[in-house]
Every structure is written in C-alpha cells, then in structure tokens.
Amino acid sequence: MTDEASRGPEGSLSADDLGADPLRTCARWLEDAYARSNLVFPNAVSLSTVDDDGWPEGRIVLVKSIDDRGLTFFTNYRSRKAKALDASGRAAITFYWPDLNRQMRVRGPVGKVSAEESDRYFATRPRGSQIGAWASRQSEPLETREALEARCRELETRYASAEIPRPPHWGGYRLTPIEVEFWQGRDDRLHDRFLFRRRDLIRGEGWSLERLNP
Ligand SMILES: Cc1cc2nc3c(=O)[nH]c(=O)nc-3n(C[C@H](O)[C@H](O)[C@H](O)COP(=O)(O)O)c2cc1C
Incomplete structure (x- = not known):
C-alpha cells in the first residue's frame, strides 16, 4: 500500500475538524462512511x-x-x-471504517427506547425480518x-393477510455517550486521536476534549 492509500482520504484530524459537539461529529462520520466507504x-x-461476573463480550449490531x-440499535430483549x-x-x-482509516469509540449508559419508537422502526422492517423477530x-x-423454519412457516400462516405487530421482546436500545473517541489513521502509526468526555452527565453540559497519544 502506498503512503497515500494507507493514510486514507482524510489524512489528518484536528480539534477544529471535530467541533464542540461530538454527537454531531459522530453522526457526520457515519454519514461520511455511507457516502464514501465501500462497506x-x-x-x-x-x-x-x-x-x-465482569466478563466482557462483544458482537456486531447495526x-x-x-x-x-445518542446511538440507537435494535435487538431481542431476551438475548x-x-x-x-x-x-x-x-x-x-x-x-x-478500513477504507477511511477511521475508528470511532463511544461509551456510556444504555437503556431501552420507548415502545412507540420501537413500533415505528419495526413497521419499516421487511416482512421476513418481522417474522424472524418473532421466530428467533x-x-x-x-x-x-x-x-x-417451522416456527417461521406457522407465523407466516398466522399473519397471512395481516400486519405483523412488533414482538414485545424485540426493540431498541439507546446508548447515551459520556465518552467519544475519534481516531484517524496516519503514517508511521502516528495516528490522530481525540477524546471527548462529558463534563456532567446529570445536567448534560459541555464536553472536555484532549488529544491522546496514538
Ligand atoms: C453485520 C451484522 C449485523 C448484525 N446486526 C444485528 C443487529 O442489529 N441486532 C442484533 O440483535 N443482532 C445483530 N447481529 C447478530 C449479532 O452479532 C449476534 O449474533 C446476536 O445479536 C446475538 O448476540 P448475543 O447472544 O450476544 O445477544 C448482526 C451480526 C452481523 C454480523
């Protein structure tokens, strides 16, 4: 890979690029990825x-x-x-985002979104996914x-000509960031890293920002 390619199109990152509101920047980086990444x-x-027991675990969600x-994702509430x-x-x-040479990390408290919000999103899902949410x-x-597969067939028969309601055990969670880190890959492992920390979660006022060693 050439230096140019490994650096990615952004090249570098400064505090000015990030602005004062990391959630806005978070949303912008995801928009960038939709626009420019091939993922x-x-x-x-x-x-x-x-x-x-304090054991960490990871898995991929959308x-x-x-x-x-904050950041919202959907899943099974009994998983x-x-x-x-x-x-x-x-x-x-x-x-x-490998092709943008970017990483973005967010941590914070998480809770269920409202039933209405989950209903609204569930209604936009393809029918097969709706059946799957009930079946799995x-x-x-x-x-x-x-x-x-037999459970899916039963459900398809049951809801043959009806709208499929959201299963009560399926819905959204929202993570409210207290820390957001933006990472832009650069040459020689001398990457740019910036960490936002929420100053006061209760009142939600302001963020501190510091550059970190790569
Ligand atoms: C690309 C991709 C997207 C996924 N999206 C979701 C998702 O949005 N929600 C979800 O519950 N699982 C999603 N999964 C499946 C999860 O990774 C995981 O297998 C499943 O949710 C069970 O995780 P758990 O046993 O830790 O609860 C996705 C997997 C992949 C590979």
Missing part, C-alpha cells in the same frame, strides 16, 4: 457489554440512528446482550434449523 454495512459496530440523544445491558446499564460501541429466541439453544 456493505458502514453502520456495523462492535457492541461491548460486561456480564454479572446502529440505526445517531442523534442528540444474551440484552441481559447484560439491562443488568449493567452500560455499553461501548466501536466503529471501524435469540441466544437460546436451538435443537434444529428445521424447528426455526
């Missing part, structure tokens, strides 16, 4: 949780929106991740593939 899912992230309230999220109330999300007892043992 199939630019919104795929590693979602990290910690269980009751971040569906980023706004002033392994949901148990960890509900018990600890905390999570971390990591984006990586996510993270629980499954005897055979056929058992899952």
Whole structure:
C-alpha cells in the first residue's frame, strides 16, 4: 500500500475538524462512511457489554440512528446482550471504517427506547425480518434449523393477510455517550486521536476534549 492509500482520504484530524459537539461529529462520520466507504454495512459496530461476573463480550449490531440523544440499535430483549445491558446499564460501541482509516469509540449508559419508537422502526422492517423477530429466541439453544423454519412457516400462516405487530421482546436500545473517541489513521502509526468526555452527565453540559497519544 502506498503512503497515500494507507493514510486514507482524510489524512489528518484536528480539534477544529471535530467541533464542540461530538454527537454531531459522530453522526457526520457515519454519514461520511455511507457516502464514501465501500462497506456493505458502514453502520456495523462492535457492541461491548460486561456480564454479572465482569466478563466482557462483544458482537456486531447495526446502529440505526445517531442523534442528540445518542446511538440507537435494535435487538431481542431476551438475548444474551440484552441481559447484560439491562443488568449493567452500560455499553461501548466501536466503529471501524478500513477504507477511511477511521475508528470511532463511544461509551456510556444504555437503556431501552420507548415502545412507540420501537413500533415505528419495526413497521419499516421487511416482512421476513418481522417474522424472524418473532421466530428467533435469540441466544437460546436451538435443537434444529428445521424447528426455526417451522416456527417461521406457522407465523407466516398466522399473519397471512395481516400486519405483523412488533414482538414485545424485540426493540431498541439507546446508548447515551459520556465518552467519544475519534481516531484517524496516519503514517508511521502516528495516528490522530481525540477524546471527548462529558463534563456532567446529570445536567448534560459541555464536553472536555484532549488529544491522546496514538
Ligand atoms: C453485520 C451484522 C449485523 C448484525 N446486526 C444485528 C443487529 O442489529 N441486532 C442484533 O440483535 N443482532 C445483530 N447481529 C447478530 C449479532 O452479532 C449476534 O449474533 C446476536 O445479536 C446475538 O448476540 P448475543 O447472544 O450476544 O445477544 C448482526 C451480526 C452481523 C454480523
């Protein structure tokens, strides 16, 4: 790879590039990735949780929106991740866009979005995904593939000519960032890193910003 290619199109990052509101920049970096990255899912992230015994665990989910309230993703509320999220109330999300040479890390408290918000998003899902959300007892043992497919067929019959409602065990979580780190890869491992920390989570006022060693 040439230096130019390894540096990526952005090249460098300064505090001025990032502005004062890391959530806005977070949203902008995701938009950039949609516009310029060749990834199939630019919104795929590693979602990290910690269980009751302090064991960390990660898995990929899709971040569906980023706004002033935080980062939202959807899942099964009885899944392994949901148990960890509900018990600890905390999570971390990591984006990586190889072709932009960028990483973005976010940590903070996490909670369920409103039922109405989950309903609205569920209604936009393709029918097959809606059936799947009912059929899959996510993270629980499954005897055979056929058992899952049979559940899907039953559900297709049950909802043959009807709208499929959102399962009560499926919906969104929103992570409210207290830390956001922007990483821009540069030559010789001398990458640019900036860490925003929320000053006061209760009142939500302002962010500190510091440059970190790569
Ligand atoms: C590209 C990709 C996108 C995924 N998106 C989601 C998602 O948005 N929600 C979800 O629950 N699982 C998603 N998964 C599956 C999860 O990685 C994981 O296998 C599943 O949620 C069960 O995790 P858990 O047992 O830790 O709860 C995705 C997997 C991949 C590879």
